[in-house]
């Protein structure tokens with residue numbers, strides 16, 4: 001387990017490309033695809049209800065309620081696998097997390113649009129630990145309005161862990177674009193600390 005800082009101004013990003021060995025990450029990928037209660041939720045964009053271009057799930061402590069893109073989430077109780085991952089990531093990052101949002105990108109057509117994880121429930125400068133499993137996808141960052149800095153891109157291979165904290169969400173947006181490459185499934189788990197009202 002070795003974190004390196006990424007050279008992004010007005011952010012605090014730490015990256016470990018091999019947090020989990022590839023063999024373990026692959027076992028976990030298959031297990032989570034099989035066992036997680038995946039949902040295909042709608043998202044409201046400009047007053048229109050559209051299905052999200054990915055599957056999602058939300059697990060956590062009972063009080064970790066969360067609203068995301070206008071949707072309210074009740075956490076499912078921790079499974080054994082997710083609880084043990086949470087513990088390992090808490091130890092590695094020195095940070096407490098009470099929930100995890102899972103995203104399942106079935107192939108290159110699934111994606112995540114530009115956003116910052118800056119919901120009030122996450123507090124002032126949230127620490128978010130992002131674990132990737134499966135196909136390598138490009139994670140992109142761009143400055144928010146008023147900040148004149150170049151965009152940044154980073155490949156997230158299987159087993160990698162990206163810790164975003166400090167002013168990152170305040171100054172940057174991120175996205176996971178579609179790709180035309182024929183690729184397999186990818187899971188992303190973002191461990192979060194949610195302060196419910």
Ligand SMILES: O=C(O)CCC(=O)C(=O)O
Nearest residue numbers: 101103117139176188190
């Ligand atoms: O899939 C990813 O790497 C990013 C996920 C993300 O940004 C989120 O869940 O908020």
Ligand SMILES: [Fe+2]
Nearest residue numbers: 115116117174
């Ligand atoms: Fe995000």
